[in-house]
Amino acid sequence: MKPVSVPAVVIIALVPASLAVAIAFGSVDLGAARLADALLGRGDEIAREIVWGVRAPRAFAAFACGALLALAGALLQVLLRNPLADPYILGVSGGASVGALAAILLGLSALGLHLSALAGASLAAGSVFAFSLGRSGWNPYRVLLTGVALSSGFGAIVGLLLTLAPSSQVQGMLFWLLGDLSPAGDPTAALVVLAGCAALAFSQSAALDVLLLGEDKARSLGVAVTRLQSISFGCATLATVAAVLLGGTIGFVGLVVPHLLRLSGIRGHRLLLPLAVCLGGSLLTLADTLARTVAAPTELPVGVITALIGVPALLFLLARSR
Amino acid sequence: MLRASALKLNVGGRELVRSLDLSLAPGECWALLGPNGAGKSSLILALAGLRAPQAGAITLDGAPLAAHRRDALARRIGVLLQDETGDFWGSALDYVLLGRYPHSKSAWARDDEGAARAGQWLARLDLGGRLEQPYRTLSGGERQRARIAQLLVQDPDVLLLDEPLNHLDLRHQAQVMQALAARAAGGKTVLMALHEPGLAARHCDSAVLLYDAGHVSLGRSGDMLTQANLETLYQCRLEATGPQGFIPS
Numbered sequence: 001m002k003p004v005s006v007p008a009v010v011i012i013a014l015v016p017a018s019l020a021v022a023i024a025f026g027s028v029d030l031g032a033a034r035l036a037d038a039l040l041g042r043g044d045e046i047a048r049e050i051v052w053g054v055r056a057p058r059a060f061a062a063f064a065c066g067a068l069l070a071l072a073g074a075l076l077q078v079l080l081r082n083p084l085a086d087p088y089i090l091g092v093s094g095g096a097s098v099g100a101l102a103a104i105l106l107g108l109s110a111l112g113l114h115l116s117a118l119a120g121a122s123l124a125a126g127s128v129f130a131f132s133l134g135r136s137g138w139n140p141y142r143v144l145l146t147g148v149a150l151s152s153g154f155g156a157i158v159g160l161l162l163t164l165a166p167s168s169q170v171q172g173m174l175f176w177l178l179g180d181l182s183p184a185g186d187p188t189a190a191l192v193v194l195a196g197c198a199a200l201a202f203s204q205s206a207a208l209d210v211l212l213l214g215e216d217k218a219r220s221l222g223v224a225v226t227r228l229q230s231i232s233f234g235c236a237t238l239a240t241v242a243a244v245l246l247g248g249t250i251g252f253v254g255l256v257v258p259h260l261l262r263l264s265g266i267r268g269h270r271l272l273l274p275l276a277v278c279l280g281g282s283l284l285t286l287a288d289t290l291a292r293t294v295a296a297p298t299e300l301p302v303g304v305i306t307a308l309i310g311v312p313a314l315l316f317l318l319a320r321s322r
Numbered sequence: 323m324l325r326a327s328a329l330k331l332n333v334g335g336r337e338l339v340r341s342l343d344l345s346l347a348p349g350e351c352w353a354l355l356g357p358n359g360a361g362k363s364s365l366i367l368a369l370a371g372l373r374a375p376q377a378g379a380i381t382l383d384g385a386p387l388a389a390h391r392r393d394a395l396a397r398r399i400g401v402l403l404q405d406e407t408g409d410f411w412g413s414a415l416d417y418v419l420l421g422r423y424p425h426s427k428s429a430w431a432r433d434d435e436g437a438a439r440a441g442q443w444l445a446r447l448d449l450g451g452r453l454e455q456p457y458r459t460l461s462g463g464e465r466q467r468a469r470i471a472q473l474l475v476q477d478p479d480v481l482l483l484d485e486p487l488n489h490l491d492l493r494h495q496a497q498v499m500q501a502l503a504a505r506a507a508g509g510k511t512v513l514m515a516l517h518e519p520g521l522a523a524r525h526c527d528s529a530v531l532l533y534d535a536g537h538v539s540l541g542r543s544g545d546m547l548t549q550a551n552l553e554t555l556y557q558c559r560l561e562a563t564g565p566q567g568f569i570p571s
Contacts, residue, residue: 206423210420210423212411213410216403219372220372220400221396221420222424262411268411
């Protein structure tokens with residue numbers, strides 16, 4: 001057993017650090033003393049409400065969302081044996097977007113919007129699975145093809161809804177499509193999904209390592225390949241749906257975080273999966289803090305920030321590993 | 323005892339094996355010879371329980387393969403596939419240690435015995451200095467030896483190998499043949515698809531000849547690997563080479 005590497009320690013330390021930063025900074029400068037009082041549940045009510053009622057739920061929502069996306073991305077990249085796989089390749093975000101935009105257009109309540117997005121996401125995931133799970137098990141190529149086809153189909157419907165929508169609603173719709181955590185609300189449900197999916201995925205990490213040898217070889221080594229794929233696709237889908245319902249379509253976290261880890265030398269799934277949860281969560285928490293504060297009181301869509309940070313970071317590591 | 327009875331294999335609408343009866347007993351070392359496309363790989367996949375045959379039955383100790391649990395079967399039958407998909411991320415040692423998967427009780431437990439065996443087999447196959455080298459930077463022949471080491475670390479009772487000598491130089495061909503024959507002599511069952519009748523005759527006690535038209539003949543390798551049989555098998559004229567013909571001893 002090799003000692004736990006330096007990047008692993010840094011990534012784990014990033015979790016409390018990022019949450020602390022997200023709670024300490026916001027559009028209102030509380031000052032160190034008021035912040036400390038509010039954290040301990042003392043002091044004035046406004047500061048307490050800002051810290052515990054606004055910033056903490058938002059910080060945990062961002063963490064859950066980033067962690068779910070990174071976990072789903074790491075799973076899909078090994079399942080589909082495709083380094084370009086990201087959580088949205090399943091068409092889940094496209095389905096959810098269509099559901100959400102239709103709800104906005106129809107003027108449904110927040111709950112109606114969530115249910116409509118969930119219905120769209122389920123429809124997409126159900127179709128991908130129906131086309132990909134045959135008698136002889138899963139066909140990863142069909143998952144990829146069905147997902148890509150559905151995504152572009154949903155993209156067309158999104159374009160149609162944007163064209164039809166009155167201009168007063170388009171702004172809200174755009175925020176949904178770009179990824180935005182300001183309407184996230186209570187993150188408890190997402191954190192529960194995260195805990196469940198992560199535990200289930202970790203339990204399969206040794207089998208996922210063997211699956212890298214190909215399906216036949218993995219079977220000959222005793223891996224129940226079809227069951228492993230079902231569990232992992234299930235986890236990835238559930239994680240993506242939970243993340244999309246929380247923050248819309250936040251790009252690059254699911255694609256880039258697993259690669260950042262692999263390029264730092266963390267490749268076995270026993271370390272890769274838990275560290276993807278930690279790093280994805282921390283990075284999105286930091287990005288969301290940035291989105292809330294850079295142009296305060298205006299909030300930027302966090303998806304823009306993740307792309308602006310994620311792309312150069314990945315390119316840097318790619319260049320260094322050459 | 324791994325036994326195939328009345329086995330029929332079709333692939334892509336072509337009949338590869340019409341009706342094969344084959345019993346592989348502990349201690350036996352079998353060579354599987356045949357021209358390209360005769361069905362050697364398909365037979366190995368079927369014997370490993372990775373493809374269902376069109377007809378006939380494959381049993382391990384009297385019970386059909388499908389009746390064995392996947393994880394228990396992996397401790398009994400292991401297979402070296404002809405080619406492997408996927409790009410492995412770890413070191414040569416990480417790669418070989420995946421062969422311990424069917425023996426690991428928990429994903430988090432330390433496996434000192436497995437690490438020791440992996441080190442031994444890698445050293446015996448001249449990869450002792452390559453333990454920490456990334457698998458994907460190994461040469462073709464080094465990868466092939468790492469794959470064989472993985473199967474030896476898996477340590478099943480029945481070893482099925484599809485062209486184990488691919489990419490190997492003469493020294494390592496001899497090394498691998500000796501290691502496999504020694505496993506058979508130690509009570510394992512070995513069956514390997516080969517294109518080297520000379521090495522098959524030297525190291526394997528029995529041979530299966532898979533002809534193009536779905537016919538099969540099998541028996542002691544001394545009786546099977548005759549010039550006449552090989553000329554029919556490969557559909558080409560053969561001649562004995564003089565003192566210039568070498569095979570590794």
